[in-house]
Amino acid sequence: MASIDIESVGKVYTGNVRAVTDINLAIKDGEFIVLVGPSGCGKSTLLRMLAGLETISEGAVKIGARVVNQVEPADRDIAMVFQNYALYPHMTVRQNLEYGLKNRKTPKAEIDARVAEAARMLEITQYLDRKPRALSGGQRQRVAMGRAIVRKPSVFLFDEPLSNLDAKLRVSMRGEIKRLQRRLGTTSIYVTHDQLEAMTLADRLVVLNGGKIEQVGSPLEVYHTPASTFVASFIGSPAMNLVKAECQGDKLVIGPAMISLNGYAPTSGAVTVGMRAEDLRVVTGDKGMPFAVEYVEELGSQRLVHGVVGDQSLTIALSGETEIPANMRIDIDPAKLHFFAQADGKRISAADRSGAAADAPSPAPVA
Amino acid sequence: MVENRPFLTFLTHAFLLCGFVVVAFPVYVAIIASTHDAQTLMSTTMPLLPGSHFIENYRTIFTSASAANGLPAYPLMAMNSMIMAIVITIGKIVISILSAFAIVYFRFRFRQLAFWIIFITLMLPVEVRIMPTYKIVADLGMLNSWAGLIIPLVASATATFLFRQFFMTVPEEMMEAARVDGAGPMKFFKDILLPLSRTNIAALCVILFIYGWVQYLWPMLVTTDPSYYTLMMGMKRMVAVQDGEVQWNLVMAASVLAMLPPVAIVIFMQRLFIRGLTETEK
Numbered sequence: 001m002a003s004i005d006i007e008s009v010g011k012v013y014t015g016n017v018r019a020v021t022d023i024n025l026a027i028k029d030g031e032f033i034v035l036v037g038p039s040g041c042g043k044s045t046l047l048r049m050l051a052g053l054e055t056i057s058e059g060a061v062k063i064g065a066r067v068v069n070q071v072e073p074a075d076r077d078i079a080m081v082f083q084n085y086a087l088y089p090h091m092t093v094r095q096n097l098e099y100g101l102k103n104r105k106t107p108k109a110e111i112d113a114r115v116a117e118a119a120r121m122l123e124i125t126q127y128l129d130r131k132p133r134a135l136s137g138g139q140r141q142r143v144a145m146g147r148a149i150v151r152k153p154s155v156f157l158f159d160e161p162l163s164n165l166d167a168k169l170r171v172s173m174r175g176e177i178k179r180l181q182r183r184l185g186t187t188s189i190y191v192t193h194d195q196l197e198a199m200t201l202a203d204r205l206v207v208l209n210g211g212k213i214e215q216v217g218s219p220l221e222v223y224h225t226p227a228s229t230f231v232a233s234f235i236g237s238p239a240m241n242l243v244k245a246e247c248q249g250d251k252l253v254i255g256p257a258m259i260s261l262n263g264y265a266p267t268s269g270a271v272t273v274g275m276r277a278e279d280l281r282v283v284t285g286d287k288g289m290p291f292a293v294e295y296v297e298e299l300g301s302q303r304l305v306h307g308v309v310g311d312q313s314l315t316i317a318l319s320g321e322t323e324i325p326a327n328m329r330i331d332i333d334p335a336k337l338h339f340f341a342q343a344d345g346k347r348i349s350a351a352d353r354s355g356a357a358a359d360a361p362s363p364a365p366v367a
Numbered sequence: 368m369v370e371n372r373p374f375l376t377f378l379t380h381a382f383l384l385c386g387f388v389v390v391a392f393p394v395y396v397a398i399i400a401s402t403h404d405a406q407t408l409m410s411t412t413m414p415l416l417p418g419s420h421f422i423e424n425y426r427t428i429f430t431s432a433s434a435a436n437g438l439p440a441y442p443l444m445a446m447n448s449m450i451m452a453i454v455i456t457i458g459k460i461v462i463s464i465l466s467a468f469a470i471v472y473f474r475f476r477f478r479q480l481a482f483w484i485i486f487i488t489l490m491l492p493v494e495v496r497i498m499p500t501y502k503i504v505a506d507l508g509m510l511n512s513w514a515g516l517i518i519p520l521v522a523s524a525t526a527t528f529l530f531r532q533f534f535m536t537v538p539e540e541m542m543e544a545a546r547v548d549g550a551g552p553m554k555f556f557k558d559i560l561l562p563l564s565r566t567n568i569a570a571l572c573v574i575l576f577i578y579g580w581v582q583y584l585w586p587m588l589v590t591t592d593p594s595y596y597t598l599m600m601g602m603k604r605m606v607a608v609q610d611g612e613v614q615w616n617l618v619m620a621a622s623v624l625a626m627l628p629p630v631a632i633v634i635f636m637q638r639l640f641i642r643g644l645t646e647t648e649k
Contacts, residue, residue: 051543051547052546053543053546053547072546073543073546073547074546074547074548074549074550075549078547079547080543080544080547082540082543082544083540084538084540086538086540086541086543086544087544088541088544088545088558088559089563090559090562090563090565099545099548099550099558100547100548100549103548103549103550103554104549147544147548
């Protein structure tokens, strides 16, 4: 068990290619941290720097108060689970599990006990004498986790461990990883590009983009108060609707439509407004905004209605039974609107209204 | 092929048979020739059916044939060939697997250069660089010695290249997992790379053993002492008689015998091949 301190860590590859910039993160003992972001955001690089598989160009990494920048991976008291499992193909499952312990000159009796315990925990006891190629993907994944568990490290590092599994197995393994981590109480860092995996596993989410931290917070914090348009569009499925709009006093103007803000206006001028698909609702009469339906995706429990308000596309999540009227109008509770500056995509919260208002008029478009 | 087309089946089999005949016929003739007496081979057209001198010819090879041609005894030459082929095989594999390991897994200056230098030597046949090689071996006083026979033939660009290609297909995570598991470079090499290379090593053993076994030009250049003569040199001398007739029946018998060790190696290694092919380990 150990806490981890990541202090202004950066990674520059030869040729001045910058992969990670100024990461600061304090991870508490026993915490489950998920690094999430699109491919190329530096999340794997960061994990590999923690593991010692990449050198740390800038800053310091401390595992349990010890600076490990120059420490070999084997001596960092970590265990890593790889995306392609990286099991040794010529060894049996048992030998795979034992290998790390043998290299540490652990006594034979102790090795046997730990392997037996890990195998029981992961329900792979009956496969111990098979070779990895005789196992299914899910079983290999368990062996890869077993190899990490037997070491009893103070930190688990997971590098997209579930992305080679099929969707159903992924869900069940996800639950299992979570349960195992709770049970062992080991500090864990998990890298994924799957926002759902990130939401379900994390104690705290770290959203990365372009080698920088966009937001750190619990899954619900990140979901309900995304710090930027990037986080808003990345976390949650379907992605949050982001539309260009203008605050005019107590009104929000979206193309030809207009909704009342009921005093929730945080700023004035051009903004990007975020609306969760499930916060939008169908209204009758001539309230709300006219919504031209383009197509409907049926998910069974939900139906996702895609359409446009003016020239801005929106997606609404409705419960499965909701009728879709011919001339649909939609509305949203103004308290559930998210406002972002158009210039840099940062969230405009009630607290910094005055500051954001000054920036807001700048017409720079946000991608 | 899944489809069933009789004509295609016939055609492919016909090609296969033609190929087989072209390859196997000379070997067949050699075996047949080794069962006749010298008279029959010299006087008439080449017989295509076995003769009656099989035992006699092979006995002569082991007893008097060598002495008659001024050569050391056949078993001694066979032993020389065997020692040379085995040491070359082992030496080539050890050196090339280690150099491939260095080139693929270690980051050092001039790594690419080292690889290219090795690779370029592939492009020159042995015969082209035989004069400088001879000069070096002579200057080092290694003529007429095992060292002179073997060392210049031990480095192998081909094997290095093949091992390099194989190592590059081993996923990098394997090495990283081993690092996390506390295995240093040599331990990783011994515990993981070596077992994974098993089938490649077996295949190379066959190729390199045959390479060492059929060496002819080099042993002839560096050895004048008959106690270092190899089979290939011996057979050449049996053919190059000054006056009188070449005893083709004996030469052929010696050739057939000389074919046996490589055949044995192939059959023995075949078992490893098949295991390697059925258990795809990646």
